[in-house]
Amino acid sequence: MRRWIYERGATTAEEMTDLPQRLRTRLGAEAVFGTLSLAAEQVSNDGTIKRVYALPDGQLIESVLMPYEDGRRTACISSQAGCAMACAFCATGQMGFARQLTEAEIVEQALRFAQELVKRGERLSNVVMMGMGEPFHNYENAVGAMRRLIGELGIGARHITVSTVGLAPQIRRFAGEGLQVTLAISLHAATDEARAALLPINRRWPLAELLDACREYAERAGRRISFEWALISGKNDSVGEAERLGRLLQGLPAHVNLIPLNPTAGYDGAPTQAPQAQRFVEVLGRFGVSATVRVRRGIDIDAGCGQLKAAVLKRERAAAAAAIAAAESAETP
Secondary structure: OHHHHHOOOOOOHHHOOOOOHHHHHHHHHHOOOOOOEEEEEEEOOOOOEEEEEEOOOOOEEEEEEEEOOOOOEEEEOOOEEEOOOOOOOOHHHHHOEEEEOOHHHHHHHHHHHHHHHHOOOOOOOEEEEOOOOOHHHHHHHHHHHHHHHHHOOOOOHHHEEEEEOOOHHHHHHHOOOOOOOEEEEEOOOOOHHHHHHHOHHHHOOOHHHHHHHHHHHHHHHOOOEEEEEEEEOOOOOOHHHHHHHHHHHOOOOEEEEEEEOOOEOOEOOOEOOHHHHHHHHHHHHHOOOEEEEOOOOOHHHOOOOOHHHHHHHHHHHHHHHHHHHHHHHHHOO
16 A cells, blocks of 8 residues: 555555455545645646645645756645744745644645656655745654655655754754755845844844854764855845855855745845846855855746735635625525
């Protein structure tokens, strides 16, 4: 049965044709093949698929599948329903925290995409925990999910990325897990004052403590760290800011992913344009810090974290209001 689910993409007992019919019938009646229920889906012009799943308790989470021309198929999955980190430019953070996802709920998001891909003769090659939520705020379930992605779904450890806003104690703890996954740090500013304005968690674990934890991780795990930097026009994309970042990361085995901002309704920043982004890369290079500008995907379907969930919530609230209005109208003599 494991082979059918994880290698052949079966989603029902009837698809497991080498099992006795009596067993398939019983499994169909008694077994549950996943708990996620599709609530909404959008497909981008570039092939990116963004989904909202409803959980059994009614909470909503989102997952994204990104296809690349080189054959990679990357699933971006969530670790929480909502997020408590309240990062200024993140739509999910603007919604607040609802609850932790279980290990199984995290894994199932990737499994759903993997099952569909295998039926098309393709395979899920990469998983990034960069969807809704802060994975290290749900540490045990997130780490357990990584181990299952490796052991059950067959995703290579170095093809898994976990992103954190910088929970220093958990970064130190993660260094001892023995997992060769990629650690990504959401940085976005090179001074404590500027970073705290964007990421409130910086008030608890400022840059000095965060970078100390990163150095310990790099030394113990033997892995290069990725630093995520949302390029916000006129805010953190100047030559001076690139120089500050270069000095901050100099000597640390690191790579910087520069991501032109995807604006959300709760933040008025705009994305940096290509020439300025390339200049940022060149300045970092002077300090021996490698960097690339990430290609944004799914922009035409608002594929930034949390945006589709917001649309679904809006529709649900409108439907609920309409139902209440209809009920009140029916009761009126």
